[in-house]
Structures are given as structure tokens and as C-alpha cells.
Amino acid sequence: MKKELLLLFLFVAGIMQAQVVNIPDANFKSYLLNYQFGDGILDANGDGELQVSEALVPDILDISLPASSSINSLQGVEAFNNVTFLTISCRVTEINLSGLSQLQTLWISDIQLTDLDLTGLTGLKGLQIEWAPIVAIDVSGLSNLETLDIDALNSLTSVIIGNNPNLKNMFLYSTSLTELDLSGCPNIESVNLQFFNNADDIYVNLKNGNPSYNPYSANIDLASNANPTNKCFVCMDEGEAENFGSMESNVLLSTYCTFTPGGNYNVITGSLLFDNESDGCDTNDSVISNIKLNLNDGTENGSVIGSTGLYEFFTQAGTFTITPDFENDLFTITPPFAEINFTEVDSLVTTQNFCLTPNGTHPDLDIVIVPFGARPGFDALYKVVYRNKGNQMLSGSVVFAYQEDKLDFVSANPSENSATPGVLAWNYSNLVPFQQREIYVILNVNAPMETPSVNIDDQLGFTATINPVTGDEFPDDNVFELNQIVIGSLDPNDITCLEGNSVNPDKIGEYLHYNINFENTGTAPATFIVVKDVIDAAQFDMASLQLINASHPVQAKITDNKVEFRFDDINLGAGEKGNVVFKIKTLNTLQANDDVTQKADIFFDYNWPIATNDATTVFEVLNRGDFAKDNSVKIYPNPSKGLMNISATSELKSVELYDVQGRLLQAGSTTSLDISGRASGIYFVKVFTERGMKVEKIVKE
Numbered sequence: 001m002k003k004e005l006l007l008l009f010l011f012v013a014g015i016m017q018a019q020v021v022n023i024p025d026a027n028f029k030s031y032l033l034n035y036q037f038g039d040g041i042l043d044a045n046g047d048g049e050l051q052v053s054e055a056l057v058p059d060i061l062d063i064s065l066p067a068s069s070s071i072n073s074l075q076g077v078e079a080f081n082n083v084t085f086l087t088i089s090c091r092v093t094e095i096n097l098s099g100l101s102q103l104q105t106l107w108i109s110d111i112q113l114t115d116l117d118l119t120g121l122t123g124l125k126g127l128q129i130e131w132a133p134i135v136a137i138d139v140s141g142l143s144n145l146e147t148l149d150i151d152a153l154n155s156l157t158s159v160i161i162g163n164n165p166n167l168k169n170m171f172l173y174s175t176s177l178t179e180l181d182l183s184g185c186p187n188i189e190s191v192n193l194q195f196f197n198n199a200d201d202i203y204v205n206l207k208n209g210n211p212s213y214n215p216y217s218a219n220i221d222l223a224s225n226a227n228p229t230n231k232c233f234v235c236m237d238e239g240e241a242e243n244f245g246s247m248e249s250n251v252l253l254s255t256y257c258t259f260t261p262g263g264n265y266n267v268i269t270g271s272l273l274f275d276n277e278s279d280g281c282d283t284n285d286s287v288i289s290n291i292k293l294n295l296n297d298g299t300e301n302g303s304v305i306g307s308t309g310l311y312e313f314f315t316q317a318g319t320f321t322i323t324p325d326f327e328n329d330l331f332t333i334t335p336p337f338a339e340i341n342f343t344e345v346d347s348l349v350t351t352q353n354f355c356l357t358p359n360g361t362h363p364d365l366d367i368v369i370v371p372f373g374a375r376p377g378f379d380a381l382y383k384v385v386y387r388n389k390g391n392q393m394l395s396g397s398v399v400f401a402y403q404e405d406k407l408d409f410v411s412a413n414p415s416e417n418s419a420t421p422g423v424l425a426w427n428y429s430n431l432v433p434f435q436q437r438e439i440y441v442i443l444n445v446n447a448p449m450e451t452p453s454v455n456i457d458d459q460l461g462f463t464a465t466i467n468p469v470t471g472d473e474f475p476d477d478n479v480f481e482l483n484q485i486v487i488g489s490l491d492p493n494d495i496t497c498l499e500g501n502s503v504n505p506d507k508i509g510e511y512l513h514y515n516i517n518f519e520n521t522g523t524a525p526a527t528f529i530v531v532k533d534v535i536d537a538a539q540f541d542m543a544s545l546q547l548i549n550a551s552h553p554v555q556a557k558i559t560d561n562k563v564e565f566r567f568d569d570i571n572l573g574a575g576e577k578g579n580v581v582f583k584i585k586t587l588n589t590l591q592a593n594d595d596v597t598q599k600a601d602i603f604f605d606y607n608w609p610i611a612t613n614d615a616t617t618v619f620e621v622l623n624r625g626d627f628a629k630d631n632s633v634k635i636y637p638n639p640s641k642g643l644m645n646i647s648a649t650s651e652l653k654s655v656e657l658y659d660v661q662g663r664l665l666q667a668g669s670t671t672s673l674d675i676s677g678r679a680s681g682i683y684f685v686k687v688f689t690e691r692g693m694k695v696e697k698i699v700k701e
Contacts, residue, residue: 021055024076027070028071060086074096083102087107091111092111097120116134126149127139130152131153144166146166148172157176159172168190169188177195183263184208185208207261231252235257236255256528266349271309274287288309293305293324296323328473328474364472371498372579376455377447378444378445385436386436395430401462401697404422406445409424426439460486461484463480463481482500485501497514498514502617504620504621505620508619510586512583512596512617515581530602531601532600532603533598534561534562534599544583563582590619592619593618596617596619638696650689653669655685681699
């Protein structure tokens with residue numbers, strides 16, 4: 001048996017020794033036969049042929065030929081199965097690298113190929129290609145690739161990276177690429193890109209779920225581009241921007257290419273349900289929107305607020321605590337919080353719902369007026385948003401009062417139930433907890449030639465009231481006052497403090513409302529929009545931020561002192577508009593004459609952000625007149641058929657009632673006003689307090 005095995009081995013070895021590599025190009029064959037390797041040449045036996053056994057000897061092969069070389073084909077190189085380092089520099093038009101499974105480093109230069117097949121090079125760790133008319137490169141099958149270096153491939157329009165977990169270094173110089181996706185490379189450490197002949201803007205996706213590279217360097221150079229005014233949009237992970245060096249002004253670093261993180265992650269999702277009948281939450285109960293949920297992993301905090309009722313957190317491994325965060329404690333939450341534990345990161349999904357039931361009987365309404373710009377002589381649009389943030393279903397009325405001498409009523413949607421000069425009223429019924437409704441009002445603003453005239457920088461006053469006020473848990477927010485500054489031209493992307501440019505210092509520590517408008521001024525629909533507001537933590541209490549209203553489905557993500565309102569799949573058409581309204585408390589440590597400012601950046605798809613104006617509000621004792629205005633004065637119910645209550649945070653001095661002609665009808669100093677004997681219509685109440693004075697328009701039903 002041993003003799004037979006020995007004979008078989010000698011037979012196979014003899015076949016390999018005798019097997020000749022097919023090399024049809026005589027010049028290439030001569031180059032290989034005389035290739036210096038070790039102490040000799042590849043043609044070790046000197047027979048003028050290259051045996052397979054001889055091709056298996058070298059682990060390094062250098063095919064670097066001058067431009068004058070007459071070699072036209074490299075057929076036969078695929079027989080060098082044990083080569084780990086291969087250099088090819090010659091003007092050939094065809095290369096077959098299949099079978100070089102041991103190859104670890106490949107350097108190619110000056111070839112005349114438009115396509116390069118790298119299939120089967122599974123052991124490749126380093127790939128460098130330069131000076132070639134190659135159009136496309138696909139390295140998605142090279143799972144061991146660590147370094148990719150592409151230089152002077154001026155015709156290159158496509159590089160497919162795919163999922164390459166071992167890729168660490170990416171060098172790309174002088175190409176015509178307009179898109180590069182590195183999202184499947186979670187361990188990349190160095191990215192250096194230089195563009196050459198790009199007619200269009202460039203998109204680079206570095207969002208791979210790993211922003212904490214150490215070490216890490218990134219550089220993007222557009223200076224050598226044939227069109228240096230082109231822009232480069234770089235999508236990256238949160239916190240990755242500091243890894244980049246100094247960027248040119250036309251390189252935009254952003255996290256807003258997708259609203260899901262890069263790389264692998266887990267998901268915690270769910271809804272909040274309102275159990276109005278206290279029989280346990282089920283699919284028949286309504287989903288609650290605009291409620292904040294806080295996420296804590298033991299070290300860091302984050303929050304989301306969704307207008308659709310569905311929440312989502314993207315996490316890694318660890319233990320996470322989710323807690324619903326309500327503006328007021330009017331509900332029992334089951335469970336009050338939830339702990340979710342992920343032992344690994346493997347696209348795991350956990351659903352955690354929360355069930356809310358009324359905690360006692362607490363009616364609570366609020367209302368806000370959202371303006372969309374007022375110009376002299378033009379129509380102005382106002383949105384009245386009212387909502388039930390208590391735990392009881394309510395019915396009542398909404399009253400909208402405006403300066404009828406300066407504004408003419410045009411229309412309302414829905415139509416008003418009653419209208420008197422300067423006052424519109426609507427009845428509402430069966431407003432369930434967490435429900436909000438909207439009323440749109442169009443008014444025409446007086447022109448400068450009308451009497452009284454309205455000019456740029458004039459202030460227009462509005463009041464909205466939602467009834468019932470009596471018995472409301474927090475009656476202060478049943479009345480909203482809007483002080484609007486008249487403008488000369490509309491800015492389609494702006495932010496406004498709805499309380500005005502100045503408010504009384506007694507409002508320090510209370511909510512200010514902000515509206516952010518945006519408009520697609522481009523020519524194509526915007527797929528997604530992000531409104532980012534970095535809030536000054538020295539002025540505002542981030543924990544108090546509440547989402548009030550939005551024109552489209554939105555999710556607010558709060559991280560540290562940054563809030564991002566994300567409109568995914570909004571598809572906002574050219575010329576179409578949208579807005580988002582939120583409220584936030586100022587810090588109670590502020591003083592009189594301090595000011596607070598909000599500013600936002602608006603991102604439309606992969607475009608540079610549009611910066612809004614600065615919305616600055618001053619806490620000052622004196623307003624535009626010579627007297628202090630006491631905004632703490634409240635008069636309710638309004639409208640009323642008889643007795644009206646008057647409240648203020650400071651001592652009440654006197655109360656005066658006037659008709660629309662300005663005639664004094666009655667005066668007193670009590671905290672109530674009886675108008676039961678007055679005719680139906682509009683009146684004005686002037687209230688003097690220890691802090692100042694306030695004039696309020698009232699309606700006698």
C-alpha cells in the first residue's frame with residue numbers, strides 16, 4: 001500500500017511539474033520567464049516554459065512596464081495562486097485576476113481598462129488603483145479589505161463599497177464621483193476625499209453608527225474640482241463633526257440624510273393610549289400625540305415628542321428607562337416607567353405601550369394664536385389652536401378678538417357661529433382629552449392711506465379665549481394675547497415669539513410660545529425637513545419644552561439643549577409652507593431688562609440650512625406707552641352674560657368699564673364686574689393694579 005501511495009504522489013507531482021501555464025502574449029511570457037525572484041528566475045529549469053509549479057513559488061509579483069512596452073495581454077497571471085503582493089503597471093486592456101485568492105495587496109496603475117473585475121479576491125486587504133479610465137469599481141465582495149486608495153481615475157462615476165466591516169482607510173483623489181456610500185464601514189478610521197471633474201453636487205454618506213473613531217481623521221477637498229463652486233453634502237453620525245479638520249465653505253456636515261442611525265442598532269417603540277372609561281387600554285382606545293417621553297441609559301438623557309402618537313428610540317446594548325413626561329400631573333400612567341434591557345446589538349425591537357387613566361376630575365383647556373405675517377394693505381392669516389390638556393371631555397366656546405378699527409374680517413374656517421365688530425366666536429363640543437382643533441381666520445390689514453392707518457412696525461393686538469374658564473385647573477392659559485409687529489415683507493422662513501418683543505417682568509419663569517415658519521422656495525418637492533433650534537440653557541428651562549402644534553406630522557427629538565423637529569416624508573411641494581409651534585419656560589433667575597433669544601436652522605433635504613431671524617424678547621417694565629402694562633390681569637369668563645371675575649398677581653386698585661365710543665360707564669375697585677344690565681356687544685375694561693394697567697376687550701352676550 002505504501003508503495004502505491006508513493007507512486008501516486010510522484011505521478012501527481014509529475015503532472016504539476018509538467019503542466020504549463022498558457023501565456024499567449026510572447027512578450028509577457030518572456031517577461032515572466034526572466035522575472036528575477038530570489039537568487040534566480042521564475043523559469044528555474046530553463047526549459048523556456050512556465051510550469052504551474054513555478055508559478056506557485058513567488059509571493060510577490062511586480063509587473064511594472066514602461067509605456068513603450070509591447071505587452072498587450074496579461075493572460076497567465078491568474079496562475080500565480082500564492083502571490084500575496086501584486087503590482088501591475090502597464091497599458092493592457094484586459095486583466096483576469098480570478099483565482100488569486102491569497103492576494104492581500106494589489107496595486108494597479110496606468111492600465112487601459114474601463115472595468116475591473118475583483119471577484120474572488122477574498123483575501124485582499126489593500127487595494128490601490130491610479131491613472132486608469134475605469135468607470136466603476138465594486139469592492140462589496142472584499143470583506144477583508146482594510147485600505148482603499150483610488151487616485152486619478154478621472155472617468156470614475158461609481159464606487160460600490162457595500163458592507164465592509166474591516167475597511168479602515170479610504171483615499172479618493174481626482175475622480176468624477178458624485179456619490180460615495182461608506183455607511184457599511186463601521187470601523188473606518190481615515191477618510192480623505194478630493195474631487196476633480198464633478199459637474200454636480202456631491203453626496204458622501206459616513207453614517208455608519210460609529211462616531212467614536214480613535215484615532216480618526218477626515219478631509220474633503222473641493223479646491224481642485226473643475227467646478228469648485230459645487231457643494232458636498234456629508235451625512236454623518238451624531239457627534240462626528242469634531243473628527244473633521246477644517247472644511248471648505250461648500251462642504252456641509254449633517255446628520256440629516258436619514259432619521260435612523262447608521263450601523264447596527266436596537267429599537268424601543270410604542271404608543272401612549274388614553275383609557276377614558278377606566279376599563280384598561282385596548283385597541284379601541286385613542287392614541288395620544290404630542291407627549292414627551294424621556295429616555296435614560298444611566299448616563300445620558302434624551303427625549304422625543306411625536307405628533308402621530310408613535311414614539312421611537314434607537315439604542316445600543318444596555319438598560320434603558322423610559323418615562324412619560326406630562327406638563328401637569330392629571331393622569332395615572334401604567335406603567336409609570338419602563339426598563340428595557342438589551343444584552344446585544346442585533347436589530348432587536350421591543351414594544352412598550354403606556355396606558356393613561358384620569359386621576360380625579362381635572363378640566364384643563366388652553367389656546368394659542370399663531371400668526372403668519374401682517375403687512376399694511378394685505379390679507380393676514382391667523383391660526384387659532386385650542387386643545388384639551390385635562391382629563392375630562394369638554395364643550396364650550398372660542399372667542400377671537402381683534403382691533404376692528406385696523407383690521408377687517410374676511411373669512412374663517414370653520415365659519416364663525418357669531419360675529420360682532422372685532423369679535424368672532426365659535427362653539428365647540430365633545431373635545432376629548434389630548435384632542436386639539438384649529439380655526440383659520442383671515443383679516444385684511446389697513447393700508448397707510450386708511451384711517452386709522454397701519455404702518456410697518458406698528459403693533460396689532462389680539463386676544464383668544466376658550467371657555468369654560470370657571471373651574472379650569474389652570475385658567476391662565478385659557479386666554480392668549482398676541483402682540484404682532486406689522487412687517488413690510490414676508491420672510492418665508494422665520495421664528496416669532498408670540499408674546500411679542502417685550503413682556504412684563506412678571507412673566508419671568510413662565511412659558512413663551514414660539515412659531516417657526518418654513519417654505520419650500522425650490523423647484524422640486526422637499527422629501528424631508530428638519531428644524532433645528534439650539535436653545536440657550538442660560539435663558540430657558542429645556543425640561544419644560546412642549547410641542548404644541550405643527551402643520552405636518554412631526555417628531556421632536558431633544559438632546560441636551562438642542563431640539564430637532566423632524567418632518568420625515570413630508571414631500572413639501574415647491575412654494576408650499578409649513579410651521580411648528582412649541583412653548584418653553586424661561587428661567588426664573590432672569591431679571592427685569594434681561595432678554596431671551598431663539599433662532600433656528602431649517603434643512604430642506606440635502607441643502608445648506610436656512611437660518612431664521614433672531615426672535616428676541618425683553619422683560620421690561622415699560623411698554624410702548626408711558627405706563628407699565630400688567631399682563632397678569634385676567635378677566636373671565638369672556639364672553640359673559642353677567643358677572644365677570646377679575647384677577648391679578650398684584651393688588652387691584654380700580655376697575656373701569658367703557659363702551660366702544662370710549663365713554664366711562666362704571667367704575668369700582670372690586671374683583672368682580674356685573675354687566676348683566678348692559679346691552680349685548682363690545683366693551684372695554686381698564687384695570688389698574690399696583691404694578692400697572694391693562695385694557696381688555698370683553699363681550700356681553
